[in-house]
Amino acid sequence: MSAATSEPPIKKQDDDAPPERRRDPHAWLALALPLTVAGLFLLGWDAAVRVSASEVFPRPLDVVRGIRELAEKGLLLKYIVASLFRVTWGFGLAVLIGVPFGLFLGWFGRAYQAFNPMIQIFRPISPIAWIPVAILWFGITDIAPIFLIFLASVFPITVSASAAVQNMQPVYLRAAQNFGLSRLDLFRRVILPSCLPQIITGLRIALGIAWLVVVAAEMIAVNSGLGYLIIDARNAGKRYDLVVAGMIMIGLIGLVLDLLVRRLATFDEVRWGYANRQ
């Protein structure tokens, strides 16, 4: 039970020395296994299209050619940047508002009682349902998709932050009170660090959701983005290779985003919160 008993990182730990790592003789498997699964998936997809003799659904090579065509026209980078821009601002605003609000709700029980039902009402509403509202308020500008992405991610973030405070070990608080910490210090040095691991998990899930709704958010009249690419390709006659290309780019970028957020869990400030199963 090292995770539960190790102290929260109240003071900065200086372990700049690189940790001694035992070389894992099977490290190559970490790359080889997922690549094998992906390869088998591609082969199965290709075989399925050939067996069904579909003239509509593209084969993997068609999709690769579609992606190359987009790259040559300069559209690939343009679309990726547009989608990332919207998700960055939508998700960024959701973090800025969701985390403090969630901590506030978690700490003040009455506020939680007051706001929680409203949050639970808003949380399950799909961003697609908000499209008319987004157009009404924000017109056909980029703010509309940013708003939709914000809505999709702010509620999970708020809920995970408030749950993190509510689930905090009471022993931390009692210890802090024994030390006579001021309210600000209590928040800064005890509450926030002890909640961080759970908040980061919440952010990871919310980022996945934010990226998930990019297709729905770009149904509004924007003319760039990976979601737009999918909707646009459906308008463009038999270009399902581009539809699948958009799906694959969204998937690959989602993978990279998840890897990035998971890196956060390797910092000492967060790592203590996870029980290590090796």
Added chain:
Amino acid sequence: MSLRNTLLLFFAVWFVGISLLQARLNPESIRGLGDYLRSFRKTTGVSTDQFKIGFLPVTCHLTCPVTDFINTQTTGEGLFEPVRFNSWPELKEAYLAGHTPATFILAPMAIALREQGVKIKIVYLGHRDGSAVMVHKDSQIYRMEDLRGKRVAVPNRFSNQRLLFFRACRNAGMTIDEIQLVEMPPPDMPAALYSKSVDAICSGEPFMGQTELDGYGRVLWLTKDVWPNFISCVLAVREDVIETRRADVQALVDGIAKSGKWLDKSMENRMSAAQFVSKNYYMQDPRLLSHVLSKPPDRVKYTRLSPLKPDFEEIEALGVESGILQGTARFEDYVDPSFAETATNKVEAWNFAGPKP
């Protein structure tokens, strides 16, 4: 580095970096944000901004991109700003919210909006004819009567294509209950017909022509066979805009009329339009537009686009019969024919030989 410093640095670099890249690669996005913020400052006076006009990438709205392209090519700037949507609901919502003062829209939808109290005026038509009913080439459907008990996809309950089936059923001595109408976005129709999940599909072009080009669709009938001079989409403008910016609306209708005459003047013009519209506005394979604009040449027409009372009375009657209209709005309420009269009488086709190399 500690978590906090890493995060602060990373996010600062990321936010600034992605925003700068966006400004460079998608400058219209940042311009749109600026327009939006400025819109709060406007307090009084008549707007002199360029018109934003909503349209969809279909042949019914072809005059919109054609007018914009020819204007931009000949004068260096557009008469208006065309805003491309991907589906009817978003196009309609942007119009209702006032972000597009003018829009191409389904005729029955415009009438229904008027009945619901929206200050909307039809000033011009988008086209005539230009829809088809397609069946799978392997199917045994050769006549309207063969559609008995079959599933037929139409774009929207407010689409004229749905009304078309009411009329076609009447012509064939059938009732509408004998066929099963389902609503489906036109871009999804070709795949639905290919997989035989529906027996027939009907929408504006080029989605019908696409099934022909790809070799699995067969024309059951074209609209001109069942409902000659069929209208599906119209150009509609907000009533307050008509009152305050008459000259701009007239210039818009004149431009659209010139494009219509230009498109119907020669097949070369149509083929040229197929190229530049596909590449710059619709992002489609130019073969699609070339096909539907030429095979046959009267598949869709862009002249005689003044809104006429008898045409709309027929739409009204079918709309009431099909349950989408109440019958409370009159032609005089929802149409302002004055712009079209001026445009039809004085306007000639564009003098435009094709895009600059």
